[in-house]
Amino acid sequence: MDIRTTGGPATDVEMAAVDGLLGDPEPVDHRVAYGGRAVRSLRHLLLPVLHAIQDRTGWVSRGALEYACRRLSIPPAEAYGVVSFYARFAHEPRDAKVVHVCDDIVCSLAGANAVEGAIRVPCLGLCDRAPASLVERFGADYQAVQMPETPPHVVAGVQLLRRVGVVDPESIESYRAHGGFAGLQRAREIGREAVIAMVSEAKLLGRGGAAFPTGRKWESVAKAQAQPHYLVCNADESEPGTFKDRVLMENDPFAVVEAMAIAAFATGCERGYIYVRDEYPLARRRIGKAISQSRELLGVELEVRRGAGAYICGEETALFNSIEGKRGEPRNKPPFPVEVGLFGKPTLVNNVETLLNVLDIVNGDFGDTRIFCVSGRVSRPGVYEVPMGTPLRSLLEIAGAGDIQAVLLGGAAGSFLTADQIDVALSFEGTRAIGATLGSGAVIVFDETADMKEVLLRIARFFRDESCGQCVPCRVGTKRQEEILERMFTERDGDRSADVMLLSDIAQAMRDASICGLGQTAANAIASGLTQLKVLNG
Amino acid sequence: MAEAVFVGLPKRFVSLSIDGREVEVLEGSTILDACRRLEVDTPTLCQLDNLTPVNVCRVCVVEVEGARVLVPACSRRVEAGMKVRTDSERVRHSRRLVLELLGSSVDMSLCSAQVRGWMERYGAVPERFGVGAATVAQPVKVDNELYVRDYSRCILCYKCVEACGVDAQNTFAIGVAGRGFDAHISTEFDTPLPDSACVYCGNCIGVCPTGALMFKSEHDMRGAGTWDEGRQSVTETVCPYCGVGCMLELHVQDNSIVKVTSPLDHSVTSGHLCVKGRFGFEFVQRRKG
Structure with a gap:
């Protein structure tokens, strides 16, 4: 060339x-x-x-x-x-210090819109400390700091979160003292097949949002003929209102690394990548340290890859393209990643929380729990680990929710629940029964003072910004969705039923004809908001 | 002695049903191939027989029994026993919306009669999004003597990028830049073509379905109001420059060549040419003044 x-x-x-x-x-x-x-x-x-x-x-x-x-x-x-695809890269010279201020759903509730002179960015995954920002200092000693720096967040859980705040996240000795690397050793003793069988028997469902049976994925990759196999840990946690993977990676990085080693061992992966979003510098640093401290134990070459500001890269095939150095455009499926994934080879992709569950499964102390990120108008925002099936009401009570106007479950790709729906059980089946989804585990609480029109507009803007632009339904659909919503909320008169119909037409086409999950879910929250919330009455 | 070479198993026929009609096609075929075999007219915009399917326009989507979402006919391979519906309510809805979303944001007035026919068939009314709907309207890029780029007509079908890249030319002068609604075809840093890697093969023009990429001769004549396809004839010939033997179609109006194409199904060119075959015709009409 x-x-x-x-x-x-x-x-x-x-x-x-x-x-x-x-x-x-x-x-x-x-x-x-x-x-x-x-x-x-x-x-x-x-x-x-x-x-x-x-x-x-x-x-x-x-x-x-x-x-x-x-x-x-x-x-x-x-x-x-x-x-030009990735939001984080600048094409113009800038000051040596740049401040990114989150103006997404939760941080807006906390007054982030008042901040002037900073770059506005979507959710930084610091919703428990809202309003949040990320400060970058460029130069030979590049620094990125998540603000506010001192985390007032609540971490409540006894299973997956049990080591958070207990182990020293930068010391392998501390991790070992808390039972670290016993799982990897056990996995090697019982062998690949037995590990996969344990994961299948535990009926673990993926925690990244799609709830795919993890055991089936592992079996397919293990059996795949083509070589080599790759492992990818999806830590591009970008769903607004979600920060559990950040808490896990920052505070228990060795467990993430050990779980990756187990997954690579069981499915015959020669190399593994953990793709951490750019907005999580601390998590990236700690995971990197954990990998270098435990390299000899792992039996697989692991590498941290850094995102560059693109929600879409949380979609597994977009993530592959991003690791391959391309635009983060999702691929058409089939073929599925278990057959044709990273670099065209069979690839196992698991979310951080999913992998941590595997660690417990191998150690024989699996409790079917789920981590929720509670933020918004609650007195104790943070991560809460509760048994699968816990009523949303109890979760909201522990987190200190007062009067509730609405709850956004599952982030921007999720759906709104009203105060009379909070008795729903937080399980895959329970939420499905009322047309909602657990999604990424984001639980954003709005009280009566929240301007829900603003929230819906922010969600519409989010999808317009984050659509990769590849397929027509999503590229133009998310733009039209934002335009129509703005028109409906600003114009006093006009025929709203026609606009509601238009939105529903667009929603159906995005759901049916988009290439990936982003387009397929880009209308969910807005559709549920328009039907559930009182946003069209004046 | 040479070692035995595995050439693969012979291909088998796969049978599936499309709109209730059984059809057999070779394994590895796409649903679109099967539809064509049954003469089921399927709209396509980003698909072209001489390019790798990118399945981005989503206008060819069909309903496959058991699938959660619609699938693109242009790239989904057939499977035995597949049950495909090409005219269900869901399919019609998505096809209509894709055409409406494109029609509302892009100037599609130079698309073929076939595209206009699909818009009519699916009842597409692009105007229904209202007058304030954002478009990709922008000035035409005229930065060289051979072809112009009018990206207000660009539906972002990726065809030109494919033709410029590994599917034909391997020049990589253009790519998709930006993202979302702002995604667009661009040279690096939007550099004018003469400063880019462009070699003026014009293969991007050859695959463009909307007239966004156009011979400058055609662009100028359209501007002057003299472009008239009714008065044009097409003469087939072989390119005189080298020994490859590319077939040319000379489009002639008023005894002047106004554009050059090559048939997609030609065994030598697959529709692609080089700068000489595509643009090197000026000498023919250099008349003694």
């Missing part, structure tokens, strides 16, 4: 940032062609390279991008497509 670059040279600092990751370039010898398969196979390093450039300089200049393109043999047009 003949890479044509016209953006001018990269600065020494930019080149050093790229070379720091890729190693020094080979000396130029014009008699030898550079590129080919060996270089193209490094394509998956594009996002790490872009991060290295931006961490150092605060933005991705054209010269820097083109230097990265030459080193990785990527056409500049394609790399531009990637860099």
